[in-house]
Amino acid sequence: MNDPRILVIFGLFFVALGGYNLVVGRRRLRAQPGVRPLRQVNILTGSEYLLLALVFFISAVARTTLLPSWMAPYLFGASFALLIISLVLAVMVVRMATRGRAASSQSAGTGGVAASGDQGPENGQIGTTKEIDPAQEAARRRERRRRRLEHRRKMAEQRRRRAGKV
Numbered sequence: 001m002n003d004p005r006i007l008v009i010f011g012l013f014f015v016a017l018g019g020y021n022l023v024v025g026r027r028r029l030r031a032q033p034g035v036r037p038l039r040q041v042n043i044l045t046g047s048e049y050l051l052l053a054l055v056f057f058i059s060a061v062a063r064t065t066l067l068p069s070w071m072a073p074y075l076f077g078a079s080f081a082l083l084i085i086s087l088v089l090a091v092m093v094v095r096m097a098t099r100g101r102a103a104s105s106q107s108a109g110t111g112g113v114a115a116s117g118d119q120g121p122e123n124g125q126i127g128t129t130k131e132i133d134p135a136q137e138a139a140r141r142r143e144r145r146r147r148r149l150e151h152r153r154k155m156a157e158q159r160r161r162r163a164g165k166v
Helices: 004-031 041-063 069-109 134-163
Strands: none
Touching: 004 041, 041 069
16 A cells, blocks of 8 residues: 555545535534534544545655655654544544443333433433433323324314315
């Protein structure tokens, strides 16, 4: 992998991946206004890919004769620092993914479906779950069912009115 052309191709590939992930992450941030950017997995992944692309580009430049030879140690240090930063981002992404999986398996292990407001990120925190009282959960389910049935009755009444049957 000493050919600078191959390194540039890999760098362009990672730039494309990083750009795509940043665009998707930005869209998801707009859809979820309370979430911090560092809690969005796509933004972290996109940033990591862009840092890796920079490492590829620095490596390609170091293998050419475009820069003087005395800059090689500085380029090595810069690429090493970028690799460490991308490693930190990768660890953050993996931790966020495993925390989300652990929280979802815990809520699935309780035997019931939690209400939509009881689970998920609160105030930008991922992996936080509340203990749910079974009596409160049953009351929420009854209330939700009553609202659904009432909504269905109203919709059926509107359809009959439109059809001229009432």
